[in-house]
Amino acid sequence: MSETLALEVRNITKRFPGVLANDRVNFALKKGEIHALLGENGAGKSTLMNVIYGLYSPDEGEFFVDGQPAEIHNPHDAISAGIGMVHQHFMLVPVFSVAENIILGSEVTRATKLDLRTARREIRELSQQYGLDVDPRAIVEELPVGIQQRVEIVKALYRKAKILVLDEPTAVLTPQEVEGLFRVMRQLTERGVSIIFITHKLKEVLAVSDSITVMRRGQVVGTTTPAETDENGLAEMMVGREVLLEVEKGPAQPKEIVLEVKDLSVYDERQVEVVRQVSFDVRAGEILGIAGVQGNGQTELAEALTGLRAVLSGTIHLNGVVVPFENPRALTEAGVSHIPEDRQKHGLVLPYSIADNLVLSSYYKKPYAQNGRRNFQAVLGNSVELVEQFDVRTPGPQVPAGNLSGGNQQKVIVARELSRPVKLLIANQPTRGLDVGSIEYIHKQIIKERDAGAAVLLISAELDEIKSLADRIAVMFHGEIVAVVPVDAVSKSDLGLLMAGSELKKEPESVG
Template structure:
């Protein structure tokens, strides 16, 4: 079979790291080829070189047998390569057709025939099943439709090779299934698709072949029909991984967190949380699911003292904490594992021993008045790093120099070390490999079983269904319904994620 892409012995270095270490990649014409690996394995760096955003330090790239040396993305586009990035690049106040043709060779000007371009976009939409109103404005489209526009953009420019970078990260289950049908239709039409993902069930669902990367190197190239998720995971992390989360039924006790009719505005002063109410009890995991950007971030910030609510009330163990500061909340026994560990979880230029006492560095036994007690800090940090298997076990190493998974372990170790009564956990496995994810899941279950109340906010539906004792689904700042994981279907959760209330869904089914 003809080779669409050959990347031969690709090396790409950045300061202090080799992102791609003599990588070989072969993608056949007309196949869906998945590239999997942990965060930082070098997948996106490799694709950025194929798309002309980066130049390899050494190695060779061939497209349909022809050696290429791209100076930028325009060169790659002219060779039939298109890339759909994880974060869309669309102009909200333009129509679908205008966005698709924007930046194409002719440009939009007095001599540009938008009518014929609109007709071409409409024909592409029909041919590949990418049904979307070409006259609709981007700002009026749901996320799944916006992604179709990004795919239409690369097809309009004549792409034969499509790179999809984590394309399901912001989709509901129904939108994900529609994307897969589009990918199959593109393959039937002879297109070549490179699919970057960390979700092994999706890789097994859509790919023909799989390239696995770890620490900048290729650890295996597999035919989908001859492998399984366990083998892929082993190649990703270098050991066997347990996929199922083992847990006993929750035995919840009293209410620890109570939220009443909470309203919160975002950084643009627009209402992001609209009258949300729920309770979290001791010894349970209460999860909030939903597509990113539906008020989850603002809700967590309001609960942890990082953002002031507009109205409503929040109670922690019966005490009104609506306007409490982060320090006051920590003193009361609230732990917080933030979604952005770099921004809110760690001080990257500080050593591990200091990062694990943040929030209590001013209290005994770590401080005596204005002075830090270094021997006690070091002893505490060494024990904590050993207990949570942080690698390398070096308390003097800077936070920036740990891998993503071990940075997350540092944050979790510190927060559990507080012995919290409530743990607010936001996107705990974002960017983590399957091994680190397994560790995080086990730790959260152990915490629940010890009687801690856990509020889990996650975009990963599999994670929510595996860990949660109760699930609320957020859409547009509101809770669409509250369910137990063993009494709901993925289809129902997907409909709630798309804005349908539970009563409406079950009323319709009934």
């Protein structure tokens, strides 16, 4: 090939105790391309990138930058080799200004004093040059996430990065911000920057990348291009078997009303009314999807419905009875299951074992406790059964939940919530951050509950998820439900418009 490679790694092997995280990995990045690195959680993508950025030292392997052999032992070496990294969790000091964050570690000084004026000028020039608008004086913690990410990119460019590693950059962004990021990425490549784009979202890969390398269990499975493959092909490479991206489900058979919400209003922490006069109902045997850009009251709505947040006004009926919604245990016993938005904060007690996490809502009942004493035998037996049934990948049920991968943590929650009789399932962002295999599994479970006669309230910011799972869709905007429509009667673009707060025309032009 006549094209020069910006970066090449050969035979990278990295072992962690008990895990072979990278197994003789080869990876080549051409100049000026966007190269997606795709793989399930735990496939070894982040390990590889941390090796490239010098945060881990590999047990074996060679680096070539611009065709020349390079030694990379720490971030400093990587920076001098022109490699910049935008970490999934931003490496920004929240209380520092943008300029202070960008110069940290490569400070400009005059005599002994930091020369922030020069730094700000350079940053402004840089942001104009690359079309990345940032205010060097702004304090980072006051900036929206999308802008903070931009600061991270400018920070890498300030260090003269020619190779940019973006580790799951879209995980924290809203759909609009994702669009913005893609524009920025294309602009960067036009100016000669090469980008490694780590993700597990298939659509994004196909939308933005020039070539795609897929990893599975620490090994590179293959390299391809968007023209040569499609979502199904990529998913199969990632998971190693055929994956159903669209869930198969029959038509809903709605029966009696299970959850009825009338004129519900809820405050957030700042005493702002973020859920305003919301009314809807969910019937047994159907899935009502609540769509909306994050931060439009969905979180607070879910918390109010599960007894985790006080209701300001309005009524909530479960099976026609007013339930004491300020008491989560009463709800659990009335057959409400809840998959919370933040699995680590609200779904699991991370230091507890899987077995204990599986009985969090029933530990006080027989057979898990008797006369105030816990029955560990029963707890363990239950966990062995559920781990098997819900396909939780773990060395054993005594492992702390915090040691599991995100997908397996979510499976533990699903196992706990769905292993008892469910009348109403409230699933809030049930597949956020999960890989396709786990998403497929959880979607199937939700459909199964619906078909078994449960009422399901699905809250999700992923339009695809709402479209493929829900039977009816309620769109939330600024705390209000602006429309409730059957899933077949609305197109994705119309949903997007509704989520952005605009009225829908009477006759939607395209349906489906």
